[in-house]
Amino acid sequence: MALFVQKFGGSSVADAACVHRVAQRVYDTKQEGHDVVVVLSAMGKTTDNLIALSREVNPQPDEREMDMLLATGEQVSVSILAMALHAMGAEAISMTGPQAGIATDSAHTKAKIMGINPERVVENLKKGRIVIVCGFQGLTPTADIATLGRGGSDTTAVALAAALKADRCQIFTDVDGVYTADPRIVPAAGKLDTIAYDEMLELASLGAKVLQSRSVEFAKKYGVELEVLTSFERRPGTIVKEEVEDMENVIVRGVAVDKNQAKVTIQHVPDRPGVAAKLFQELAAANVNVDMIVQNVSEKGQTDISFTVPRDEVNRARSTVDGLLEGIAAAGATYDVDIAKVSIVGVGMRSHSGVAYRMFEALSTNKINVEMISTSEIKISVVIRSAFADQAMQVLHTAFELDQES
């Protein structure tokens, strides 16, 4: 007998029929002899509708009141699921975040979980009940209701799993797991059985939006085994867990592409201390998220600095950079939105050499020019022309032997 935390998103409980399907899934897990804690998001469009209602009375609603309003969405879905489980003859009880002992800080609309006192949840599990908890919410030190930030329900599920020392936290979504590459682009992409937390974090930050980074970080921190799986079919998903030695046998776990990047190059920057610092300080102040940074070797006391930013921040970057050019005595700047970032990720890189070489060779053989390179311990990213992005993914997927027979 194991303890599972099962999290279902809003689209999984969009209407009564969906709720019945979720109830059946939860009930079956219980019938198999396991304890189950369910974490739910608000039903379908509920949150959007509540936001629209709030805008009707106040274009800039107070965040504490917004939380008071939005927290009702999850409260509806948990009670409805409890009723559906009762109708099947199961014992079940719903709980708000505060009732489940979830304590947050006071940062309304983007609160962080500070701790969980799972006493009441445990008590009810001991009575043989399925416990259904509102995702996305908790109680502040001043007894106010707060909602968590993005991916809040995933975080609730992982935090509860950690507090309850659950055997696994299952995140049900509309995809059936994590893939070696986007299957819409790379038909030979295959679903992964397992992936290490760090690999998942790198892939998530690269736009493979299966799990929010925050909940993966949380799972890593507390050693919670995650499973990403579909709520529409009955088959195993991808397990995200602690890195084990075995995992290093695979050099590259997945290939990811990020087409929402732009490249900024500042030409002929005088090569003296403090220039780069000033530049990136100003960009941070303008709320521009700089990703890759490359500085070429200095020539005649001058250098070129290139960096990438999210494409929708390129105008903010331009105003900042253009304002700085004269002050730093640079020749000029170019802004290029026709780029893409392609990355390979794998903990196996730590113990294998020649990975970068294999990557660059595969790309050059296919006449794909590499414009920027950035590496971390388990990831290599390159910037290329965006027109070659999909082809680069294909090429790298094949080069690192990720292609699966269909």
Next chain:
Amino acid sequence: MALFVQKFGGSSVADAACVHRVAQRVYDTKQEGHDVVVVLSAMGKTTDNLIALSREVNPQPDEREMDMLLATGEQVSVSILAMALHAMGAEAISMTGPQAGIATDSAHTKAKIMGINPERVVENLKKGRIVIVCGFQGLTPTADIATLGRGGSDTTAVALAAALKADRCQIFTDVDGVYTADPRIVPAAGKLDTIAYDEMLELASLGAKVLQSRSVEFAKKYGVELEVLTSFERRPGTIVKEEVEDMENVIVRGVAVDKNQAKVTIQHVPDRPGVAAKLFQELAAANVNVDMIVQNVSEKGQTDISFTVPRDEVNRARSTVDGLLEGIAAAGATYDVDIAKVSIVGVGMRSHSGVAYRMFEALSTNKINVEMISTSEIKISVVIRSAFADQAMQVLHTAFELDQES
């Protein structure tokens, strides 16, 4: 500076425009220099929609889960009103029943308020804030959310007013006060400025459904001054309060009619001890609410017993009575649904004699036959043919000098 508790029902906050009107009303009271606590019901059809949703997953939902579900309705309306007040520049904070310190028993869907700890409400009032509290709900001893029974939001308002020692509890409705008679039947009916708790209780039980009896009883018990007024216009309503000597100068405060009654007569019942007891015990067991009871004088050791029941309970009464006839050796029973109960109510009756005489004379002058009579200290009710009900109201309204010039 006074402290007002203002309660608005679901139709008063049905949509954003309604919420704005309520916000303006509350804001104006605050601007006049008063402290304001607002109690709200769920917006418009919210509760009905939530009930319909629950029925889709479970035809007989668990009551604890039902409360969890329905309590969200009020939570939406209080946060939305807070936002609307913020938009007007007012300081306001919303609270759930539990946050406002409302403690109930564990009788889910029909809980009773056991006590209120208004600390948090007081604290916020002291900060100059308008405090908006969810009606209809509270927290049970096991930290579950419970909803109150019928008229729950009125009860919340009255209980809060008592706990806060508010100067007045204003119940905003779609009528502008309590009338001497139903103005749709008696055009000369006038709005009352004041009415005693006991008079209001008698009128409420007679079908003048302006206030639920339960909240009037609560107000009486704790000496809370109530005001019934319309949310659509700005004018004083009717104040319900402790009886003062002055009130006795008016003999009859109002005339009420109840057309939803039926009369049951059991003929030739042997006049021996225990027969009536058995009869009414069985009716109570069958969940029949008996109202007036009349037993005529005994003749030849036999008597007729008549009583009234709500019209929609007459079939239940019939099965019970028919089953008993033989056992109590009665001759038979008649069931008459063409009756109406007309009542006059007034604390002045205590100190004035001849009130019954004036009532019967007024009716007989108009050839309206009285079939049953029942009296209490401040009320006289008669049963007549239903066809004469409206005429009887008119006649009595005039006879007791209640007609107002239009």
